[in-house]
């Protein structure tokens with residue numbers, strides 16, 4: 001007798017949809033097949049699609065910048081995630097420079113995340129760790145973190161990590177086995193000035209700065225043999241430049257993440273009267289860069305949302321430097337990307353991030369003995385999604401050029417064998433820290 005049977009659905013297994021029954025015991029998928037077996041509970045998934053619980057590798061809930069805290073906490077953010085089909089997300093620890101600060105940074109975020117209804121993990125974050133790279137990487141690994149994030153910019157707030165330490169960290173990534181996440185912008189080419197307005201964002205944080213830093217980092221990966229993951233790549237021009245100069249590194253030592261908003265929107269949003277609602281770093285790019293991003297999507301390994309939501313009133317500021325940067329999108333991410341990439345969106349939001357961040361095959365795949373994280377979809381749309389569960393009072397996906405109808409709809413979500421959402425109704429859940 002199995003605990004739960006998901007019957008007659010079309011499940012995404014080995015990159016295609018197959019009609020199977022999925023049997024779950026406790027928190028694991030116990031067996032997959034065509035036989036009908038006795039279960040304590042069954043769910044009829046006839047006519048529905050079943051995909052692995054999705055993984056968002058780039059999320060900021062309750063991000064405290066010192067001036068303001070982003071509006072989705074780990075509860076509202078995780079509910080919104082679940083309604084978007086995401087059953088695992090990876091958030092970030094606050095930046096530290098010294099190994100003595102690591103433990104408290106970890107404990108602080110772990111405590112806040114306890115209210116999450118789905119599973120989660122963290123990336124460590126470093127800020128200019130001079131003389132501390134080996135110790136910090138060692139502590140992160142010993143605490144179960146498989147990734148470390150750095151910034152090549154924000155020198156004005158002390159967050160920039162410089163070339164010597166980046167090389168050290170790349171060497172350590174190979175030696176100790178972790179992924180170095182990099183926010184890549186050439187610090188000498190970017191900067192928000194006091195008089196800058198919303199529409200200045202594209203020059204203040206220009207595309208050339210992303211391209212030049214990406215190329216310089218790829219050179220360091222080549223020399224050190226390290227493992228680098230470039231977060232939120234905003235432009236197809238960046239990928240094109242990398243693929244011309246360093247084709248042998250892409251998907252090997254150099255991994256590319258992009259976000260749904262760079263595929264869906266472009267800098268014309270900054271001409272709107274409420275253009276401030278569309279501000280994030282890096283900013284939206286030209287229509288041409290947007291097209292090139294889609295043309296080069298084969299080289300984009302993962303889709304992360306960089307979810308960092310704020311209320312309208314917090315974003316409505318005259319000067320660019322006063323606007324908190326970031327947008328929410330965790331609930332729309334898969335719907336949007338599935339429309340563009342089809343099954344390619346599933347791979348980039350399940351198996352690929354699972355493999356890069358030490359979660360595979362526990363997460364990211366429908367397989368016997370994997371965690372029973374499943375998303376059940378209706379696919380006879382169009383469905384127009386007009387509201388969501390984020391604490392924010394707006395979404396860039398429900399207005400202007402961002403409004404879209406999706407052919408699929410999230411119906412039910414199972415996390416480790418339990419319904420978090422059942423037939424569009426929130427049941428809640430107990431997210432587990434995966435460290």
Ligand SMILES: [Zn+2]
Pocket residue numbers: 058060306
């Ligand atoms: Zn981010």
